[in-house]
């Protein structure tokens with residue numbers, strides 16, 4: 001993919017709120033979501049964000065100057081979920097972005113036709129953006145794997161496979177919710193320290209995981225692997241994902257087959273899907289330190305070396321119930337960047353399909369918890385508090401080793417590069433409710 005006029009930093013929209021320096025959704029972004037009017041029983045529909053507003057994409061169908069491909073792509077948005085558009089593939093995705101950019105840019109002759117269809121984001125509610133068939137959660141940040149491994153297995157922090165393949169497991173779809181999700185503190189078996197008989201209790205070590213949501217566009221047929229350099233053609237876009245985790249349940253259950261009840265009670269995704277085309281200016285070179293094994297051939301290419309990483313700043317914020325009641329703003333827990341990841345998105349896709357596994361439009365892949373090499377670049381509380389040993393003190397004096405009932409965690413992301421308009425992802429927020437008694 002190459003840069004085009006839709007990425008130009010000088011481009012402005014006739015929607016004034018898109019042009020502010022801090023707007024997450026300038027005309028260079030154009031992310032998609034499934035939305036409807038707040039508190040309505042309408043079917044969800046596909047919208048594109050522009051500043052503080054949403055344009056229903058099917059509004060484009062009233063324009064007479066659409067190309068065939070633009071019309072097909074806009075027609076695919078006549079759906080409560082992004083799957084039909086995702087399945088069309090990159091040429092249609094590019095065409096739709098062109099049509100939206102043309103229609104929404106300053107001076108467009110279509111302004112008077114499109115403007116009445118705008119809906120304020122503040123007056124909308126959202127759904128999970130696609131019908132998800134399968135959800136795979138990866139484990140691909142070396143810094144996160146080392147930080148957590150040192151806590152769980154001090155004598156053997158990193159499994160020998162980690163440096164050779166992007167690790168992952170099949171996760172749960174039914175409990176995935178969109179930002180704003182509230183969920184009950186889960187119960188399960190835990191083995192208290194020093195005991196030999198497990199007890200059943202509500203988790204005492206509830207955590208979040210700061211991840212990117214990788215949304216699959218076009219799938220591959222069963223038996224046909226996706227090559228590394230073709231992988232980006234299969235990715236529709238990225239959002240944020242919080243893989244809520246009960247660490248005490250996880251520690252007892254995760255060997256030999258991996259996490260199950262410690263993860264499958266809730267996962268929260270952001271409503272907006274930022275397209276890979278919008279992220280093109282933020283691509284960066286990917287390096288594999290010579291001290292580590294170099295990738296096996298199916299995970300190695302010049303293209304992946306030159307453009308495989310994506311520079312996306314990631315943040316996790318905590319807003320406790322008492323902070324909300326006191327009118328205090330959320331507290332920044334940590335920030336890091338996706339460019340640190342040990343494996344690229346293309347390597348995850350190539351590895352996932354090397355055995356012929358078929359990915360489908362709307363499949364979701366979690367990037368794995370994102371932690372970086374620097375101080376404070378931690379993607380989960382278990383790392384920040386050293387397994388609960390060093391609680392965080394919040395501005396109001398509260399302490400947290402792990403999450404308390406009433407806590408809201410908000411994930412945020414922003415891509416920035418000199419010479420380009422920075423783009424944001426919108427919030428991915430979720431709230432912990434007390435366990436069922």
Ligand code: CA
Nearest residue numbers: 137209243369
């Ligand atoms: Ca995870």
